[in-house]
Amino acid sequence: MGLDRLFSNIAGYMDQYLVLPVLFRLHWMAWDDLAFDWCLICVYGIFAVLVTYAVCLPLEAWRPVERWPDNKAVLVDVFYTFLNRVGVTPIVTFVLFYQVQTWSTGLLVEHGFIPPTLDSLVPGLFGHPLVTFLVYALILDCADYWRHRLSHSFRWWYALHALHHAQTQMSFWSDDRNHLLDDVISFFWFFTIGLLIGIPPLQFPLLLMAMKFIESLSHANIRASFGPLEWLFVSPRFHRFHHGLRAAGRHSCNYASVFPVWDIIFRTADFRDEYLPTGDARAPAALVSGSYLAQQATGLKLFWQALGKSWASLGIGRAAS
């Protein structure tokens, strides 16, 4: 039995015996079809976490860049991971994306335009799912490169993103360590791109998982690079350089998530063979080692302060004060 079918079967059982009874009781059976998709997202999410754990944990034990006296600071990242990969976040994202995509498509159709899919527009894509996926992946990764680079460029945005950089014990769990508001901005960012190119949310789940795996691996506390393939995929060494103390803030490098080609093209790549300590020297303690709620609250406070400074620099609010 292929992995895809195995996951569908597990999601099917989950749907039939856990989700459908709830939908039936709550009079929400209209969501039956989508409920199966929600279950699939959960199953793929759990599998992705397990695979990442199974691969990265031994590697981190074998060739760590740093050895820590304890892993307390990592625990909160584990929470972020489950929240983002298995829990509420992907499901809310999926439902919201579905609703907005439906609304915008309806609006276009009412005005006489039926939005095409990318594979119907670009010759040679239709019927070649792997090529189609690669095109989608490159577009999304390029969009993510610019989102990430801009998040380092604006003071208010970096105030949120600093939470991700504050971790001094960076591990494979750190990929999803983000401020909720930063997640919301990312969500809308990809939302717009997704609407423009017509992303099929569940068409390539295994390949999407592979991409997320690369992102997790790139955060791992591993002394490893991809050697001659270093330019092809973001390695732990390449991304660690981005998380290095001296790369925090506005003048960073290595912004790409999966394909370093964007850093090469836009001249922000740094392939130096160094394994730097991670963190942001200016981050307050609550952002580094606080609880989930403390990190979120501190991030919000920093964001608000930075926003005030940005407004002041633009002259907004001076007359009132």
Place this chain on the structure above:
Amino acid sequence: MASRQVVGTEPAYREPSHWCLTPDRRQLFICDASGNAIFIFDPITGAPLGRKRIADPYQLGYTPDNKYLMVNALRLDFVDVYDGATLRLVKRFKPGRWPSHLDFSPDSRWSFNSMQNSNTLVSFDLASMTQRWAVTVGETPAGVLWHRGKVLCCIMGGRGFVEVDPVSGQITRRVVTGDGAHNIFLDTKKQILYVSNRGPGKTGLTALDPVSFQILRQYEIPGGPDDIGIDPEGNIWICLRYAESVAILDPVSGHYSSIPVGRSPHGIFLNTMLRQPGRITAERI
């Protein structure tokens, strides 16, 4: 000897769902709702013949007089009426949320469309292109079938289907088949009604007498049963949405085997149906 293996796979944009035959039976239209397209195949060989861009086709059907092609756009809340010959959009209705399944009166005057998220069954007059009535039938109505002068509509948030008077729109009967009754079909050869029940809990097919609606047999088949087809030997081919397979049920013994086919099999067309005289629809098999 049939191999019961997948012999070929053709690509689609997103997720194919229901089908209909063109009036000349030379083309099989398959909906790809989120791909905003209809894929066209040779109904005998399965060879692809092309595709046409159409907004959100989820379920579709030609009127019995072939004058119109009606398309339920479930995501977009439209019921679109196209000219049967040119496929030019003639009329767009917005009768409620999530138009799901549809059927017609044999004289082609009226259509009956279930609104999955408005809990209504809606009827349109296709001569005047107006809405005739909308009746609340129960939670999450789905499969629709014109049957012996009445309209039957499955209630997925309930435990069976309702019988509706097509003139007044009044519910005349409620029939219990099982939790999550999704779609309803008539075996035209044996004159047996089948209802696919999605659950929760036990899922499968219910066989009923077409006149009394008495349950003849319950078949328990897990995996989210959806559309069905019947082969010349009388076996029932059932799409199992959540098991990525098609089950082949021997209705006499109750045993079934399954063929893995890929993600979310939704509608099923058996080319042996082309031997059937008269109008062929997904609900009359």
